[in-house]
Structure formats: structure tokens, C-alpha cells
Amino acid sequence: MTKKLTSEFNTRTQPMRKHRIFNNWNVVTKGWYIACRSKDLGKDKVLSIDLNGQKLVLWRTKDGVACTDGFCPHMGVDLAIGKVVDEKLQCFFHHWQFDKEAKCVHIPCGEDPPKNLKFNSYATREKYGHIWVWPESQTDEEVLDIPGLENCDLIYSFDKTYERSCHYHITMINGIDPQHLRTVHNISIDMDIDIDETKSNHIEFTLSGKFPTATLQERMGKFLLGEEYSYSMKYADGCLAALTMLKGAKLFNRFTLPELKMIFAYSLIEEGRILVRPIFVNKRSTGLFAPFSNFLKLFMTKRFFKMLQGEDGMVYENIRFNSTSFLKLDAPVVKYIGYLNKLEDSIWSQTKSGE
Ligand code: FES
Numbered sequence: 231m232t233k234k235l236t237s238e239f240n241t242r243t244q245p246m247r248k249h250r251i252f253n254n255w256n257v258v259t260k261g262w263y264i265a266c267r268s269k270d271l272g273k274d275k276v277l278s279i280d281l282n283g284q285k286l287v288l289w290r291t292k293d294g295v296a297c298t299d300g301f302c303p304h305m306g307v308d309l310a311i312g313k314v315v316d317e318k319l320q321c322f323f324h325h326w327q328f329d330k331e332a333k334c335v336h337i338p339c340g341e342d343p344p345k346n347l348k349f350n351s352y353a354t355r356e357k358y359g360h361i362w363v364w365p366e367s368q369t370d371e372e373v374l375d376i377p378g379l380e381n382c383d384l385i386y387s388f389d390k391t392y393e394r395s396c397h398y399h400i401t402m403i404n405g406i407d408p409q410h411l412r413t414v415h416n417i418s419i420d421m422d423i424d425i426d427e428t429k430s431n432h433i434e435f436t437l438s439g440k441f442p443t444a445t446l447q448e449r450m451g452k453f454l455l456g457e458e459y460s461y462s463m464k465y466a467d468g469c470l471a472a473l474t475m476l477k478g479a480k481l482f483n484r485f486t487l488p489e490l491k492m493i494f495a496y497s498l499i500e501e502g503r504i505l506v507r508p509i510f511v512n513k514r515s516t517g518l519f520a521p522f523s524n525f526l527k528l529f530m531t532k533r534f535f536k537m538l539q540g541e542d543g544m545v546y547e548n549i550r551f552n553s554t555s556f557l558k559l560d561a562p563v564v565k566y567i568g569y570l571n572k573l574e575d576s577i578w579s580q581t582k583s584g585e
């Protein structure tokens with residue numbers, strides 16, 4: 231028996247407020263989504279993936295990675311059983327060949343391809359050790375640079391991919407929900423919140439404050455990390471979040487510590503289930519202690535991530551988020567929902583946004 235969705239409970243007593251994009255399972259926004267790890271797509275290999283309700287195939291060409299719809303536009307054969315011939319994807323069944331723009335360039339029987347072929351290609355990029363796909367054939371957008379790491383030589387590592395039973399628009403709120411910092415994470419800091427919306431598909435929240443000294447934990451925090459406590463969350467296209475921790479932190483209030491950075495990349499599995507891919511990223515250190523420094527930065531990022539995840543991950547297993555009763559303190563969340571509802575939906579949406 232399939233599990234009932236939380237939205238299917240309490241439908242009359244607690245009616246759900248519907249949004250154009252936010253928490254809407256029928257909509258896939260335009261954005262970069264992870265298809266697979268780079269190492270999983272070898273030369274001359276055809277890889278089939280399920281992504282946001284789409285069956286897609288990927289293969290390598292000399293210019294990068296090609297990605298098209300996963301079913302042959304002739305008779306619908308799964309293109310994953312085809313093969314790569316001279317950088318074209320050849321369908322197993324009647325050997326039609328498709329180039330990286332999803333154009334049919336060869337039919338062995340000699341007839342021309344039908345005019346009404348419905349078959350799409352998708353833009354791809356390789357970054358942070360993964361192959362990313364955008365739900366349009368071309369885009370000027372790049373996979374999000376983590377603030378402070380633009381044009382840097384990067385190191386990265388990955389944590390296990392995990393699933394959640396709520397929309398990623400909701401799990402993403404965790405980073406900007408000021409009330410729960412106090413109630414769940416025991417961080418009683420009055421945060422100033424700075425919001426950067428210079429690009430309509432991005433929004434960045436920087437939260438900062440001074441360490442209080444009421445509890446032992448707070449005094450320890452202040453002793454180790456300095457007066458200021460600051461972090462930022464940058465969201466891109468409603469499907470990617472970059473977290474920067476320890477902004478401006480100073481060990482014993484003297485030695486500047488490296489910021490710790492990570493990405494959360496999200497995609498839909500099916501209605502009610504999402505996939506989360508955590509990627510730890512930092513700037514590559516150079517010099518004598520580089521291997522140790524590189525290891526330590528990624529290791530510490532992972533430790534912080536595990537600590538935060540352990541403290542409130544369970545919230546997201548059965549949440550029935552219904553945004554009708556916000557307080558003034560929830561202003562960042564309201565802002566974030568407004569940002570999401572202005573994003574563009576893509577051809578991977580089940581219905582047009584708002585329907
Ligand atoms: S089904 Fe693919 S070429 Fe005919």
C-alpha cells in the first residue's frame with residue numbers, strides 16, 4: 231500500500247494553502263539538477279537516469295555531456311539500450327541516430343526524419359564532481375558558485391545521498407528559520423538578517439549576531455569562535471542551496487578561521503519524496519600543510535553538517551507545512567516563499583504553475 235501524503239490528511243480541518251511554485255509537487259522550476267556523479271558516465275557509455283519525473287539519457291561527446299529525453303521518438307524504445315556511434319546516440323531498434331541537440335541525423339532505410347519529431351535535448355555542465363542538467367536545451371545560467379569561492383581551485387567531497395518525505399522547498403527553510411535556532415539548536419542569538427536579491431533567480435540570506443554568554447555552550451562558542459556568529463544561505467532556482475558557516479569566525483578571537491561551505495542539491499523522486507545530495511566544498515590550500523588543511527576543512531564541514539542534521543532532520547519526515555500563521559520573526563521565511571513563487575517553471579512540470 232502506498233503511503234498517504236501528509237497533504238491528504240486533515241483536508242477540511244486544516245485546508246492547505248496552494249502556491250504557484252512553493253511546495254507544489256507538480257512544478258519543476260528551471261534550474262540545475264544533478265544527473266549523476268561525473269565518474270559514473272564513462273566514455274562511449276549511455277546512461278539512463280530518472281530525474282524529476284523524466285527519463286533521460288546521457289552520453290559524452292568531445293565538447294562535454296549530451297542529454298536528451300530517454301525514449302526514442304520513433305517507436306519509444308528505451309535509448310539506454312542504444313549505443314554511441316561517432317558521438318551520436320544510436321537507437322537499438324532501427325538504428326536512427328541523434329546528435330547532442332536531439333536532432334535525428336541518420337536513418338538507415340534512407341527516409342527523411344518526420345517533421346513532427348518530439349524529442350528534446352538539455353543543457354549540461356560538470357561541476358563539483360557531478361553532471362548537472364537544465365530543463366531547456368540552452369541556458370546562460372551556470373551552476374551556482376558558492377559565495378567566496380568564485381574562480382577558485384576547489385576541493386570537494388560528498389556525503390551519502392538521502393531521501394526526505396517532504397518537498398525540498400520546505401527542507402530549505404531550515405537555514406533561515408530564526409526561531410528554531412533557539413528552540414532546537416540552543417543558539418540564542420538575536421540575528422540581524424541581510425537579504426541580497428540582486429538576481430531574480432537567486433536569493434541570499436546572511437544571518438549574524440553577537441554570541442550571548444548565558445549558557446556554558448554559548449560561552450564555549452564565544453571562546454572558540456570569537457564575538458561574532460554569522461552564516462549565510464544562498465538559494466538558486468529553488469533547487470540548490472549553498473551554506474557558508476563560520477563567517478568571520480576567529481579562533482580564540484585571534485586567528486581567522488576558514489569559512490566552511492557546502493551545497494545541498496535537490497531533486498524530486500515522486501510526489502512526496504525528494505533526493506538530497508550534500509556536497510562539501512572549499513578552496514584548495516597550497517603549501518606545505520595543504521593536504522592536512524584541505525582534509526580538515528572538508529572534515530569539519532561534514533562534522534558541522536552532521537551535527538545540525540542530527541538535531542532536526544526528523545522534522546522533515548512528516549511535516550505538513552501550511553503557511554497561514556507566521557510571526558514577525560518568520561519574515562525571512564515569508565520572503566523566501568515569495569522568491570520561490572516568482573521563479574520560472576519548466577517543461578518538466580506536470581502542469582503549468584498555478585494550475
Ligand atoms: S524505435 Fe528507435 S529507431 Fe525505431
Ligand SMILES: [Fe+2]
Pocket residue numbers: 404405410414415538542
Ligand atoms: Fe536546523
